[in-house]
Amino acid sequence: MHPATTDLAAAVREVEHHVAAAGWDAPVRVFALVRTQAALATEPGLADQLADEVLAAAQAAPWHLTSIEQEGLPSAPDLESLLAELSWPDAVDGVAVTVERVVLPPEAEAQMPQGKAAALAYLLAHPERQDVRLAVGVLRDGPSWCAVRTRANDADDQVGQGPDLVPGLVAALRSTLH
Known part of the structure; x- marks a missing residue:
């Protein structure tokens, strides 16, 4: 396992919890992920903005990440177009995104009508639909981590x-880092 996997998982959980605190029906949100130790070295004033426990965690873990x-963000018709427009400087170690989606069981998805308007109406009216929030993070040439929350089970645990x-989404995010 990559040494940063645990720290990336913690950063993605933190991003997901942060976004969840604002409630549902939210826009796409994008976060740069930087190693906290490196950020503190280049921006010493950052230490004044971080809680003591965050500073202690950053000292203990070289891959501790700050989001x-x-x-x-640039205006884009969809998430794929937005991600295609993003690129990151070398100082950014990774990226995370949160997005909400509506999903159906595979058998219901197979019956979805053709045409964007008809498919959307079918999706929104289907009794087995699930609203989900996806939080996905990747590190440059490193691990990925995903967190999925459903509106039906809207609890941190x-x-x-x-x-x-x-x-x-992991592959699309990874492409923004090259």
Whole structure:
């Protein structure tokens, strides 16, 4: 296992909990992930903005990550287009994104009508639909981590987690780092 996996998992959980605190029906949010020790070395004033326990964790773990929400994202018609427009300087060690989606069981998805308007109406009216929030993070040439929360089980201890729960989004995020 990559030494940063545990720290990336913690950063993705933190981002997901932060976004969850604002409630549902939220826009896409994007976060740069930087190693806290490196950020403190280049920006000593950052120490004044971090809690003592965060500073202690950063001293103890070389891969401790700080997330920096990106404001003023470019306008894009969808998540894929937005990610295609993003690139990161070398000082950014990784990236995380949160996005909400509606999902259906595979058998219901197979019956979805063609056409964007008809498919959307079907999706929103389907009794088995699930609203989910995806929080996905990747490190440059390193691990990925995903957290998935459903609106039906909206509790911090009910968030599913794993390295590759959303492989398409992992790959799209990774492409922004090259």
